[in-house]
Amino acid sequence: MSAVTVDAVCQLLAQWAPLKLAESWDNVGLLVGDRAREIRRVLTCLTLTPDVAAEAVDQQADLIVTHHPIPFRPLPRINCDSITGEILWRLIGAKIAVYSAHTAFDSAAEGINQSWAELLGLQAVRPISDPSASDPSASDPSAENNLGSGRYGLLESEAPAREVIRRCAALVQSTSPPRGVGPLDQPVTKVGFACGSGGSFVAQAARCGCQLLVTGEASFHDCLEAESRGMALGLLGHFHSERFAMERLAVRIGEALPTLTVWPSRAESDPVQMI
Structure with a gap:
């Protein structure tokens, strides 16, 4: 069986959630990474937080499919002076690609x-x-x-x-x-x-x-x-209105591309707590 590339997963996700459905203000598609790179491990999440990024690096993920895009707005520079820059710098250093369908997936x-x-x-x-x-x-x-x-x-x-x-x-x-x-x-x-x-x-x-x-x-x-x-x-x-869908998406990707190991983030949780 042929190796799976980043692009193969991107094409599959674009079939399920055509990017033309995304809102005009959104930032969707392959946001970080090399389309030609062969991959084995994929992590899905609702939001790519520092904890999720650490999990991806520790678990040797090759691709993160996040619902909320990162970066969302244009960045003039990528450095560790901001949380977004720090996350991207860490993922780029580990050669981990990032894909988001966001509002296209909402509407598909x-x-x-x-x-x-x-x-x-x-x-x-x-x-x-x-x-x-x-x-x-x-x-x-x-x-x-x-x-x-x-x-x-x-x-x-x-x-x-x-x-x-x-x-x-x-x-x-x-x-x-x-x-x-x-x-x-x-x-x-x-x-x-x-x-x-x-x-x-x-x-x-x-x-x-x-x-x-x-x-x-x-x-x-x-x-x-x-x-x-x-x-x-x-x-x-x-969190609860959307996270379940990223768990389902992990299962669906794994079924469509069985050579991949796919899992929903275990580090992610609702930041809003009852007190």
């Missing part, structure tokens, strides 16, 4: 938001907003491809918003209690999901007729808007 047909719709058993699932990509094929109506930002659909049976939010937290084995905004005892059938920092989807979800929007985190003003619109809002925490 088999991405994070679609995974949430399936976990909740939603029916008639649609994106909350259309793809931002300018490529007409991204929104080809004949494809029935379910591409776009966020997801919403119908529960099999109505349930109080509070119960649905708790169910979401349990599905990903969240260690932190979720929070809620608005009419939490209201029975809901149409539920939306926007992973990560999804508060900006409040107005769009309301226009889609959602009675509940579940996300990772939202600003105070997004919470006020949801409340004013009479729509419930569930906050799972950014």
Whole structure:
């Protein structure tokens, strides 16, 4: 069996989460590394922190697939004067490549938001907003491809918003209690999901007729808007709304490329603690 290269994994990930789906402000694709390099060990994570970088070096990873890109914004220099620079310097020294699909993976047909719709058993699932990509094929109506930002659909049976939010937290084995905004005892059938920092989807979800929007985190003003619109809002925490998908992605990469050793970071944890 032929050796697997960094590029082979990049191409596979781009099939699952086409980079044209990424938001215009995002930084996606191969961010660090040599496409031609042969690899054996791949680590997935939600965020590439110093602890995750140390794990990658210690465990001799060749490629890190991170959800949140690093660097996210352009860097005028790479040195150890900043946390980002220190992480990149260490990874470059160890010849560890870095790939991120970020918002492309959020929006993909088999991405994070679609995974949430399936976990909740939603029916008639649609994106909350259309793809931002300018490529007409991204929104080809004949494809029935379910591409776009966020997801919403119908529960099999109505349930109080509070119960649905708790169910979401349990599905990903969240260690932190979720929070809620608005009419939490209201029975809901149409539920939306926007992973990560999804508060900006409040107005769009309301226009889609959602009675509940579940996300990772939202600003105070997004919470006020949801409340004013009479729509419930569930906050799972950014980490818990997305980390499970990177664990699943590790399994999927390993199944597609069985010569690789692939694992989700064991050093990563939610930085927000209950006190």
